[in-house]
Amino acid sequence: MRIVVADDxxxxxxxxARLLAEAGFEVVGxxxxxxxxxxxxxxxxxxxxxxxIRMPPDAEGGLRAAGKIRSRFPDVGVLVLSQYARPSYAFExxxxxxxxxxYLLKDRVSDLAEFADAVRRVAGGGSVLDPAVVSLLVGxxxxxxxxxxxxxxxxxxxxxxxxxxxxxxxxxxxxxxxxRTVEKHVKxxxxxxxxxxxxxxHRRVLAVLAYLRV
Amino acid sequence: xxxxxxxxxLGAVALGCVESAALVAVPRRVPLSGLMLSIAxxxxxxxxxxxxxxxxxxxxxxxxxxxxxxxxxxxxxxxVVAAAPAxxxxxxxxxPLHWVVFVYLFLAFPTGQLHSQTARAIVMVTFVDLAxxxxxxxxxxxxxxxxxxxxxxxxxxxxxxxxxxxxxxxxWSAGTKAWRRTVGLVLWPGALTLAAVSYFNVSRFMSRSVxxxxxxxxxxxxxxxxxxxxxxxxxxxxxxxxxxxxxVELDEARATGALRDALxxxxxxxxxxxxxxxxxxxxxxxxxxxxxxxxxxxxxxTATIVERDRLQIAALIHxxxxxxxxxxxxxxxxxxxxxxxxxxxxxxxxxxxxELKASRARIVKxxxxxxxxMQRNLHDGTQQRLTSVAMAIALAESKLPSDPxxxxxxxxxxxxxxxxxxxxxxxxxxxxxxxxxxxxxxGPALQDLAYMxxxxxxxxxxxxxxxxxxxxxxxxYVVAEGLANVAKHAHASIAEVNLVRQGGRLIVRVRxxxxxxADPNRGTGIRGLTxxxxxxxxxxxxxxxxxxxxxIRVTIPCG
Numbered sequence: 001m002r003i004v005v006a007d008d009x010x011x012x013x014x015x016x017a018r019l020l021a022e023a024g025f026e027v028v029g030x031x032x033x034x035x036x037x038x039x040x041x042x043x044x045x046x047x048x049x050x051x052x053i054r055m056p057p058d059a060e061g062g063l064r065a066a067g068k069i070r071s072r073f074p075d076v077g078v079l080v081l082s083q084y085a086r087p088s089y090a091f092e093x094x095x096x097x098x099x100x101x102x103y104l105l106k107d108r109v110s111d112l113a114e115f116a117d118a119v120r121r122v123a124g125g126g127s128v129l130d131p132a133v134v135s136l137l138v139g140x141x142x143x144x145x146x147x148x149x150x151x152x153x154x155x156x157x158x159x160x161x162x163x164x165x166x167x168x169x170x171x172x173x174x175x176x177x178x179x180r181t182v183e184k185h186v187k188x189x190x191x192x193x194x195x196x197x198x199x200x201x202h203r204r205v206l207a208v209l210a211y212l213r214v
Numbered sequence: 215x216x217x218x219x220x221x222x223x224l225g226a227v228a229l230g231c232v233e234s235a236a237l238v239a240v241p242r243r244v245p246l247s248g249l250m251l252s253i254a255x256x257x258x259x260x261x262x263x264x265x266x267x268x269x270x271x272x273x274x275x276x277x278x279x280x281x282x283x284x285x286x287x288x289x290x291x292x293x294v295v296a297a298a299p300a301x302x303x304x305x306x307x308x309x310p311l312h313w314v315v316f317v318y319l320f321l322a323f324p325t326g327q328l329h330s331q332t333a334r335a336i337v338m339v340t341f342v343d344l345a346x347x348x349x350x351x352x353x354x355x356x357x358x359x360x361x362x363x364x365x366x367x368x369x370x371x372x373x374x375x376x377x378x379x380x381x382x383x384x385x386w387s388a389g390t391k392a393w394r395r396t397v398g399l400v401l402w403p404g405a406l407t408l409a410a411v412s413y414f415n416v417s418r419f420m421s422r423s424v425x426x427x428x429x430x431x432x433x434x435x436x437x438x439x440x441x442x443x444x445x446x447x448x449x450x451x452x453x454x455x456x457x458x459x460x461x462v463e464l465d466e467a468r469a470t471g472a473l474r475d476a477l478x479x480x481x482x483x484x485x486x487x488x489x490x491x492x493x494x495x496x497x498x499x500x501x502x503x504x505x506x507x508x509x510x511x512x513x514x515x516t517a518t519i520v521e522r523d524r525l526q527i528a529a530l531i532h533x534x535x536x537x538x539x540x541x542x543x544x545x546x547x548x549x550x551x552x553x554x555x556x557x558x559x560x561x562x563x564x565x566x567x568x569e570l571k572a573s574r575a576r577i578v579k580x581x582x583x584x585x586x587x588m589q590r591n592l593h594d595g596t597q598q599r600l601t602s603v604a605m606a607i608a609l610a611e612s613k614l615p616s617d618p619x620x621x622x623x624x625x626x627x628x629x630x631x632x633x634x635x636x637x638x639x640x641x642x643x644x645x646x647x648x649x650x651x652x653x654x655x656x657g658p659a660l661q662d663l664a665y666m667x668x669x670x671x672x673x674x675x676x677x678x679x680x681x682x683x684x685x686x687x688x689x690x691y692v693v694a695e696g697l698a699n700v701a702k703h704a705h706a707s708i709a710e711v712n713l714v715r716q717g718g719r720l721i722v723r724v725r726x727x728x729x730x731x732a733d734p735n736r737g738t739g740i741r742g743l744t745x746x747x748x749x750x751x752x753x754x755x756x757x758x759x760x761x762x763x764x765x766i767r768v769t770i771p772c773g
Contacts, residue, residue, distance in 0.1 A: 059653040083640060084650055087665045088658040107633055136665055143670035143708055 001123055004029045004044060006037035006062065007052035007081070016050060016081075016109055023116040033057060034065035041069055041076055047123040048077040052106075053089060066093065070101065077122035081106045085132035087213075094127060094209055098165065098202040102128030127165035127205045134163040137212040150192045158185040163208045167201050223269040226282040230262045233289035241297040254292045257437045261285030264440035276326030280319040281440060287312035306352060310344035313411065317378050320404040324397050324446070324535075336378050343370045368419035375412035379405045395482050397535070399446040407435055460546060464553045470501055470560075473553050477530065480546050485515070487531040488554070490561035494753070498529060501557060503564030506531075518543050522551040527558050573745040580742055591642055599635040603628045648690065656686045660693050660711060667709070668701050675713040681720060685772045688750045689713065689722050692743055692768050696724035699739045704728025704764055720772045725765040732758035740766070 003025045007013040010032070017027040029040040033056040041049055049069055055062035066078045077100040082089055090103045102122045108130065109115050118128045138148065138160050151159065154175075161171045168186065172179040190197050193211055198204045234255060265281030291309030293301050317340045321333040328334045347370065350363035382405040386398060410432050417424050460480040464473065478486040489498035489506040498506040508517040508529055516534040520527055536543055547554075606628035610621040643649065651659040657675035664671035680686070693711050700709045706728030714721045732740065740756060743766070747754045752770035 054649075054653065084644065086650055086654075086658075086662050088654060088662050107636055110629060110633060140665055141668065141670050143672065 001048070001120070002026050002028045002044060002046040003048050003050060003119065004031065004037065004040045004046045005050045006031040006033070006040075006055060006065070008032050008055045009052075012052065012106070019109060019112055019115065020050075020119070023112055025116070025119065034061040034068075037062075037065050038068060038072075041073055045073070046076060048079055048119055050079050050081065050119070053080050053082040063089070063092070066101075070097075074100075077101070077119075077125070079104060079119060079122045079128065081109070082130075085130055085136065087133055087137060090129055090133045091209070091213060094129065094205065098127035098205040098209075100125045100127075100202075102165070103133065104128060104130045105132055121165065125202065126167070127202045129164050129205065129209075131160070131164055134160050137209075138163065142214075147193050151189060155185050155189050155192075158182060159189050159208065162186070162189075162204055163212065165201065165205050220270075222279065223266050223282070226279070226286060227262060227266060229286055230258065230282075230289060233286065233293070234258070236296075236301075237289060237292050240293070240301060242295045243297045243302065244295055246295050253433055253437070254288070257433070258285040258288040258292075260437055260440040261288065264444045267444060275324070277319070277323060277443070280315060280322065280326060281443060284312050284315045284319060287315055303352075307345075307349065310348050313375075314341045314344055317375070317408070320382060320400070320408065321378060323400050323404070323443075330381075332377075332381060336374055336381065339370065340374045340378075343367050343374060365419060368415050371415035372412045372419060375408045375415060379408035379412065382408065397446060400442050403435070403439060403442045407432075407439060410435070461549050464550060473550065473557055474501070477546060477550055481530075481532060481536055481542065483533045483536055485533055487515075488557075489517070489529045489531060490554070490558040491526045491528055492562050492565060493525070495565075499561050499565045501561050501564070503561055503566075503568050518547065520547040520551060520554055522555050527551065528554045570748075573748055576741065577745050577749065580745075588642065588646070591638070596635050596638045596642070599631045599638070603631045603635070606631065647687070651686055651690050652683070655680050656689055656713065659686075659690055660713070663690075663694055663697065664711065667697050669706060669709060671697060671709045671711060673711045673713075675711075677713060677715050677720075681715070681772050684750060685720055685770050688746055688752070688770055689720060689768070691746060692722050692754075692766065693724055695739055695743050696766050699732070700724070700726045700728065700764070703732065704730075706763065715772065718771060718773060720770045722768040722770070723765060725763060727763045729760070730758045730762040730764050731760040732756065732764045743768075 001024075003020055005013055005017050005020070005027055007016065013030050013032070017030060020027050028044045028046055031037040031040050035057070037049060037051060037055075040046075049066075051062045051066045051069075053060070053062045053066075055065070062080065066080050069076055069078050079102040080089070080093055081104055083106055085105050093101055093103050100122055102118055104115075104118055108118070121128055138156065142148070148156070148159075157175065158171055161174065166174070168179050168182045172182045175182070187197070195207050195211060198207055237251070237254070262282050262285035265278045265283075265285065267278070268275070268281060269278030271278075287308055291305055291312055294305030294309050296302050296305060314337065318328070318337050321337060322328050328337060344367070347363055347367035350367070351360040354360040354363075356364075382401045386394060386401040386405075410428070413428075414424055414432070460476055463476040463479075466472075474486065474488050477488065478484050487500070487506075489500060489508065491498055498508060500506050509515040509531060514534075515531050516537055517529045517531050518537075519529050530543070530547065532543075606624045610624035610628070613621040613624065648659060650662065655677075657673075657677055660673050660675060664673045681689075697709060697711070700706050704726045706726035709724065709726040712721075712723040712725070740754070744754045747768050747770060750770050752768060754766065754768045756764060756766045758764040
């Protein structure tokens with residue numbers, strides 16, 4: 001699987017590249033700013049671009065480069081790394097489409113298995129949303145009657161995993177339950193929240209996020 | 215009001231005319247010389263006439279009516295010479311009464327009301343003595359008890375008139391300079407006249423005759439008395455001429471305090487103090503910008519508010535005696551309003567300067583505190599963790615050849631400690647400055663703040679692009695600190711954040727539906743925010759009535 005890595009800090013860039021190589025990915029190029037990244041993507045057509053949100057030319061160079069890659073090269077997955085868990089970044093990245101896009105805290109890189117999993121999911125057209133952001137959104141108090149309170153604890157767990165962009169199979173493995181049980185939970189959650197069920201995982205993420213956002 | 219003023223005054227004049235006519239026309243039981251008749255008429259009419267003038271000039275003050283009443287009772291008393299028995303008895307009853315009103319008039323000067331227990335007691339005793347005791351012989355005969363009671367009435371008269379005289383002198387001496395200036399003209403002649411009446415009473419009691427000279431001296435003094443009242447009133451009017459001088463002086467009053475001195479001269483009150491109103495802060499300060507409390511009732515001084523264009527600008531803190539001449543106060547205030555408003559701006563500037571110094575000191579202190587807190591966090595937390603990482607790696611290094619599994623364990627610990635250190639550093643750097651704010655701008659940064667708040671918060675930010683860095687940071691901290699306060703103290707169920715950019719200003723509102731009653735002097739929350747906002751040339755206001763929730767409203771200029 002071919003990867004490009006962009007970060008203005010050489011330590012992070014090199015570190016991420018080495019970890020990815022260690023996990024069996026092929027890092028085909030590194031860039032230190034948004035323009036360099038776009039050049040690399042145009043030249044190599046990688047499976048995934050790993051992008052630091054904060055890069056030259058300005059404070060949000062990475063975020064804008066990520067947006068350009070997604071519109072110009074829809075086949076390239078984009079995994080955005082951020083120093084801070086910020087819902088507004090997540091909403092911006094995953095607003096219109098959650099297909100082949102991810103938003104992760106930089107810290108997650110140190111858990112190599114999880115990180116590699118996230119890269120693969122994005123490469124495969126799935127979505128990734130950092131658990132810290134999800135727990136912020138699921139856990140925050142809401143104005144008026146809160147339908148989330150009608151969910152069972154297990155259903156809340158499943159909801160959080162859905163928001164993180166995980167498939168039913170992945171959720172089943174994490175919770176040590178069968179996929180059928182997960183499906184039942186999902187059905188029940190969508191019923192309680194009054195959401196229409198979506199067949200595809202990345203659409204499901206959008207629906208859940210749109211619900212959590214309000 | 216105006217009609218009442220004339221009606222009562224003219225009614226009294228009419229009554230005086232009827233009495234005078236009766237006195238001249240009725241058949242008399244004893245001969246009355248033309249001279250004595252003239253003296254009675256002149257004395258009575260000097261009271262009625264001066265009283266009328268006083269009544270018209272100061273309708274709210276009963277003094278004028280009291281003066282007229284002296285004249286009327288005096289005339290009524292003269293009817294004692296009438297041949298007709300009914301008129302004679304009526305006159306005999308009324309004759310001593312004018313002394314009661316006379317005593318009342320002096321003791322009540324200048325307000326027209328009796329303020330002390332002593333004064334009321336003296337008037338009561340005078341009334342009982344002159345209206346009842348003195349008439350004992352008429353009712354029960356001259357001999358025996360009747361005569362004794364009459365003698366007693368002369369003795370008591372001697373005492374009460376002397377007491378009244380003493381009260382007047384005491385009141386004069388206890389007053390301030392302005393007070394003496396206003397009422398001295400009346401109190402001194404009053405005291406002398408009352409002392410003379412006392413002397414006549416005592417002489418009568420001791421059956422000694424009073425010489426012709428004292429009698430005539432007294433009659434002249436008595437006739438002149440109302441003119442002393444008029445002169446006192448005239449003096450109040452003359453004081454108004456000092457307003458013209460004031461206007462000239464105002465033009466020259468440049469030095470600090472010169473305005474106060476000019477006002478003190480114009481009002482004749484050296485104790486005068488001026489307090490300037492700061493509308494933004496709803497409080498008074500002196501010319502140096504120091505806080506001033508206006509005196510309450512019964513605190514020895516009285517405050518008169520000065521307005522300009524119907525807005526409060528200052529307060530004159532003066533001797534209560536000046537309240538006797540509201541017109542003088544009004545004209546002085548009006549003449550000095552512009553100058554007072556100018557000085558008010560000076561005072562406001564000085565108050566701001568003081569506040570600025572204080573807030574600068576607070577900001578420096580807050581920054582020092584923050585630095586030492588950061589130092590502690592770095593030292594106790596992150597630094598220790600990083601040291602432990604170095605040690606764990608050293609251990610792993612030495613164990614690697616012999617015991618790779620133990621080395622692995624050490625490396626895992628090092629990784630965890632590093633992750634924790636990174637989290638700490640991130641939180642710390644967020645606290646120093648939310649880098650996120652610089653990247654994304656105010657709206658999204660506040661939205662994220664709201665997501666992280668422990669209560670539902672709605673954010674409406676109508677900003678139309680980015681604002682200067684300092685303004686964004688200021689507004690961000692207002693909202694962050696505001697929401698932190700809401701979470702800590704307000705017991706609120708929701709909070710609303712609202713930002714609008716309007717006419718070169720950013721208006722930030724943070725409102726909750728909690729218990730309210732926030733106190734800026736407790737804790738540093740609102741104080742610190744105010745300092746920060748003022749440093750940006752902005753203004754912070756808040757409302758926090760008990761049970762009303764709290765609303766912080768901040769306006770920051772943003773170009």
